[in-house]
Amino acid sequence: MQIHSPIPELRQALMKRGRVVFVPTMGNLHAGHIALMTAARAHGDTVVASIFVNRLQFGPSDDFDLYPRTLKEDCEKLAAAGVDVLFAPTEGDLYPEPQQYHVEPPAIQNQLDGEFRPGHFRGVATVVLKLFNIVQPQAALFGKKDYQQLMVLRNMTRQLALPIEIIGGETVRAADGLALSSRNGYLSAAERAEAPRLQRLLQQVSAAIRAGETDFARLERETAGELDRHGWKTDYVAVRRQADLQLPDTGGKQALVVLAASRLGPARLIDNLEIDAPGGR
Amino acid sequence: MQIHSPIPELRQALMKRGRVVFVPTMGNLHAGHIALMTAARAHGDTVVASIFVNRLQFGPSDDFDLYPRTLKEDCEKLAAAGVDVLFAPTEGDLYPEPQQYHVEPPAIQNQLDGEFRPGHFRGVATVVLKLFNIVQPQAALFGKKDYQQLMVLRNMTRQLALPIEIIGGETVRAADGLALSSRNGYLSAAERAEAPRLQRLLQQVSAAIRAGETDFARLERETAGELDRHGWKTDYVAVRRQADLQLPDTGGKQALVVLAASRLGPARLIDNLEIDAPGGR
Incomplete structure (x- = not known):
């Protein structure tokens, strides 16, 4: 019988898989997303993207219904960018029943953007954890434009001992400096x-x-x-x-x-x- | 480029590993734990046990310091039971920094045993999620003696889309009917x-x-x-x-x-x- 104490050693003993790189999105893809897909290629063998507009991270006064859905165009852009696998779940795939178990981030979730979007980062953290559990990537990319989101997800990943490297992608801007969104x-x-x-x-x-x-x-x-x-x-x-x-x-x-x-x-x-x-x- | 919508299909496309069965414990093992180890053998190829007394699930008035630690005897029992791998992390391995991200179970966490042990099921859910993320088993066994714990972990696993089968083990009793504990x-x-x-x-x-x-x-x-x-x-x-x-x-x-x-x-x-x-x- 083997006995392991340090986490990395235990992981090593149980590891058998190649390297999957994951880029979760809410679709309506622009050049900022595509830059993440291209960057992902350098971090692994298989690039997986997801498109899911996550109701859980929208407040009652947010733009969930208005949020643009453009799946056909998105698929063409992802294929052209060399993405290997797209995960595009329906609401029923990801939330077959009301979500009762959540990831609860610390107080920063209610500050900065969180002050104006109650429950937003809890919803982001919960859906990204679910996506991570489904895709089981070795690395995942998130844009630096959503800086607080990147920080919450990086700290969640480390604190929950997920074996996933979180990589921040540089913000892509229009010629006049406006961040793409x-x-x-x-x-x-x-x-x-x-x-x-x-x-x-x-x-x-x-x-x-x-x-x-x-x-x-x-x-x-x-x-x-x-x-x-x-x-x-x-x-x-x-x-x-x-x-x-x-x-x-x-x-x-x-x-x-x-x-x-x-x-x-x-x-x-x-x-x-x-x-x-x-x-x- | 492949496109997948249902979760099981996506998982199939990404799956490359054998079957690991996991039995988390807090040590001080008795015949009830050993019955779980033996049962685990029937559910996979590699049986992994863990021993970790999880401070997060003890309240301030609980018996964390008093809780018996018997690692040497436990190792002998696990080896004799045919366990393949033991994960025995230190507190520093599992909590290298104060835990700020938690799994928050729904209201049942504050009822029944939860009413008398505030924060207990949050602590259990959080540590078990971390252990799952580290071991990445295909199945995990928990005794039915801690029935509410089994229910919380089964529902957490399903709701967070963890690719893990949760199996309840029958309670082992002394000849006079007392549940082993x-x-x-x-x-x-x-x-x-x-x-x-x-x-x-x-x-x-x-x-x-x-x-x-x-x-x-x-x-x-x-x-x-x-x-x-x-x-x-x-x-x-x-x-x-x-x-x-x-x-x-x-x-x-x-x-x-x-x-x-x-x-x-x-x-x-x-x-x-x-x-x-x-x-x-």
């Missing part, structure tokens, strides 16, 4: 022209911090004010630690990220920018 | 002689229901009173549906179980009895 399709032409301001202001915040600014609360307040003066309704602008999105330590040298969510016309847009080398910190 | 070791000789009353009374409840009794509340009250007259302090006696431990439907024909927990001296003993063919129902 399914929700950009809700914007009028005038709103679309205004939308790049969000990323421009985050770059200003980043530049200020790299130049030595340490009054993050003032930067956050001024950025939100600037957006709102141009017709936005800002939910938050926040400078946080990358690893767990907690408030930065005073005088610490930790890697930072500035995150924002703001509503422009019918669309709620989110964006962020990593600040890897804050000056004077 | 690590906690029986806390009993004095006099208490040990009194202890079989719990199972005897559950058999009387079962006989009454099979004979047509439908006033479950009266049976529960009388059984608890009978125990307490003999020096027990009863937490609950409850007649419930087997599938989800909810209150039985009036006039329904569902399979029932009677469960009880009662404190005798220093030990909190639990037991139950399935009632598969209630008369007149």
Whole structure:
């Protein structure tokens, strides 16, 4: 009889499979998703994508019914991107009965985006765990545009001992800097022209911090004010630690990220920018 | 590119492994555990056992520190029972950092045993999910003695789409009917002689229901009173549906179980009895 104590050793003893890389999506695919599919190829032998609009992560006032479903076009894009397997479950496949068991993330689930979307990250964590259990990949990719989601899923995966490497994919942007998003399709032409301001202001915040600014609360307040003066309704602008999105330590040298969510016309847009080398910190 | 919608079909497409059967324990093994190991052999090629006293499922007033640790004797028993692999993690292996992500079971986690052990089933569900993620078995066995635990884990496994068959093992009893339990070791000789009353009374409840009794509340009250007259302090006696431990439907024909927990001296003993063919129902 073998006896193992460290988890990696036990895993090694039981392992028999090749390497599957997984990219979960809600469909309505754009170049940002396709960049994830292409990146996935470098991380394994078999690339699996999924398309599922997950009711569990939408609040009652969210856009679940409105959310665009474009399966036929999505399939063509995935095939062209060299994806090997698509998992496209129905609601009955994934939720054959009301979901009663959930993954409960810690308090960060109710902060930043979670403050404005109660239950959202619980719904994301629960459906991604189910998808992981079904696909059983060795690696999974999520875009950095949904930065808080990436952080929650990375920490969930580590804390629940899932044998899955979580990889963040860089945000893909239009030429004017707007982060690609399914929700950009809700914007009028005038709103679309205004939308790049969000990323421009985050770059200003980043530049200020790299130049030595340490009054993050003032930067956050001024950025939100600037957006709102141009017709936005800002939910938050926040400078946080990358690893767990907690408030930065005073005088610490930790890697930072500035995150924002703001509503422009019918669309709620989110964006962020990593600040890897804050000056004077 | 393949496209799959039903989960079983997707799983088939991705499956490459043999069959591992897993029996998680907290150690201090008795004949009840060994019966699970022997039964496991019939369900797969490789039998994996684990021993881990899980702090997360003990309340502040529970017996975590007192809980018996007997790893050397346990290893000998497992080897003799033909177990192939033992996973015996340290606390640092399984909880290298404070656990922040939990499996949250539904309301039943705060009823029956859960009413007297706040957080217990959340702790059980979370550690078993982690063990499942580490061992990645095709089947897992749990004793029916911890009936509510078996029900929570079976429903968690189904609801989180884990590709694991959950198998309940029959309770092993001493000649006088007492269910084997690590906690029986806390009993004095006099208490040990009194202890079989719990199972005897559950058999009387079962006989009454099979004979047509439908006033479950009266049976529960009388059984608890009978125990307490003999020096027990009863937490609950409850007649419930087997599938989800909810209150039985009036006039329904569902399979029932009677469960009880009662404190005798220093030990909190639990037991139950399935009632598969209630008369007149």
